[in-house]
Amino acid sequence: MTQKSIFDFRDYKSYLAWRTGPRERRMGEKAAMARALHVQPTYVTQVVHGAAHLSLEQAECLSAHFGFSEEESHYLMLLVLRGRAGTNSLRNYFDRQIDGVLQNRLVLTNRLGAPNRLSEEDRSVYYSSWCYAAVHMALTIPALRTRVAIAQNLQLTVKKVSEILEFLERAGIAKRNGDIYEPEATEVRLGNSSHNILKHHSNWRTQAALSLDREDISDLHYSGVYSLSRADALRIKDKILEELKGTLQCVRDSKEEVLYAYTIDFFRVAPKASR
Structure with a gap:
């Protein structure tokens, strides 16, 4: 069954119909839903394919049954x-309330949170060059906690x-113990409204372009241009953000050994000419 989420639907009956799946597994899922609602499976069929509607109390029960988050339950x-x-x-x-939820999910900091321990002045310095974030993240790797080791790894001068x-x-996001430096904070994130966001994106896209010359087999680069519906464009952005959440969790759980940069671009081409 194709992976979807509740946010891919604007009609709860369509979502439940997708949830029940193809004919060969339909009864098992409907029976499980019926048990969760303390009703007969025929009632679930009437809700999914007929005129009957869930009550709010039943929707709450199904949210628990599906293991929904607070946001999914609200939707x-x-x-x-x-x-x-x-x-x-x-x-x-x-409809307006539903649109608000879907639009809110497209804002990156709303999906990922906004950890930020830097003052506005310090953010201007931190995002002035790719080097600051690279050195900061290098400190999470035990082998890269001295000035010389970092300089050699990133090909920067020791100075x-x-x-x-x-x-x-x-700035309070690293601490020194003799010649050893360790990170005090490992996540600093910008919102779309920050005046530093353009510099941050351009810094790492410049590094991405430079990495093309290295032709490292462990690197990944992909570019493509597509035509698609406006609704599917929003759906793809939503899926990218959801995948990004999973990627960040994988990074948090991963042992720190090497530095990688991760940039994502999904944008409308010539927006003024394509209304």
Whole structure:
């Protein structure tokens, strides 16, 4: 079955119909849903394919049964409320609420959180060059916690690395113990509204372009241009953000051995000319 989420649907009955799957597994899923709701499987069939509607209490039960997050549960409630609405104006009201949830999910810091321990002045320095973030993340690797080791690994001068380490220590995101430096914070993130965001993106896309010359088999580069519907474009962005959350969790759980950069671009080509 193709992987989807509740956010791929604007009608809860369509979601439940997808959830029950093809005919060969339909009864098992419907039976499980019926047990969770304390109803007969025929009632689930009437909800999915007929005129019956879930109550909010039943939607809450299914959210628990599906293992939904708070955000997913809230979205299911909105879909149920829209489905139960008796007037066009009320359906339009819940449509706006649903649109708000979907739009909110497209904001990166809303999906990933916004850990940030830097002052505005320090952020301007930190994002002025790729070197600051690279040295900062290098400190998470035990073998790269001295000025010389970092300089050799990143091909920077020891003087430059020393200046960066002094800044990181002063900013409170690194600490020094003799000749050894360790990270105090490992996540610093910018929102789309920050004036540093363009510099941050351009810094690492420049490094991505330079990495093409190395032709390292462990690197990955892909570029493509597509035509697709506006709805599918938003759906793809949502899936990319969800995958990014999983990637960041994998990074958090991973042993620190090597440095990698991860850049993502998914954007509309010539937006003014393509309305």
